[in-house]
Amino acid sequence: MKTFQLEVVTPERKVYSGDATMVIVKGIEGELGIMANHLPFVTPLQIAPVRIKTPDQDEHVIAVNGGFIEVHNNKVIILAESAELPEEIDIDRAERARERAEERLRRAKQEKIDYHRAEMALQRAINRLRVAGRGR
Known part of the structure; x- marks a missing residue:
């Protein structure tokens, strides 16, 4: 499966960085699934879990509390107001x-x-x- 580079960052730190096959977020218009070679866009995010599917078939979940997602040149950046991994909660x-x-x-x-x-x-x-x- 094709991959893309994903980063989840907050003003304080980089929460996640790695290759992904899909990321699922909740934008202001509803749920979005982004895969490799997605068209470029930027949209605000709602307070919701972000699900990340990796090339090795793992799935990671991050609590993202608002922010934006930017998709461009096979790279996805989530600029979150705050974000936490499950083990940090x-x-x-x-x-x-x-x-x-x-x-x-x-x-x-x-x-x-x-x-x-x-x-x-x-x-x-x-x-x-x-x-x-x-x-x-």
């Missing part, structure tokens, strides 16, 4: 963050709480839990 911390965000959303109508910010926090927590294998 503190499950207890993510559970607590999910609970806090859900509580903020419940109180949003009675109090002056930034609903959008609470919703984004909830999405990030759920994304981390999914990638860590504990999500719903």
Whole structure:
């Protein structure tokens, strides 16, 4: 199977770099599957797991919390606001963050709480839990 170079980077570090046969991301218009020799494009990403299929038939999952994907010249770069590998995720911390965000959303109508910010926090927590294998 044909491959392409993939990098997942955040402002702090390079999270992943290697050859891939396919990467599956969730853009603002829906799910995208990118394979070798894909047409060039750039699009924003939603908070969602990124699935990477490698030449040796492995599949890696990374919790990506927004950003952009750029495809050009058989190279894919994901510029993420933040990204974590499954083994880096503190499950207890993510559970607590999910609970806090859900509580903020419940109180949003009675109090002056930034609903959008609470919703984004909830999405990030759920994304981390999914990638860590504990999500719903």
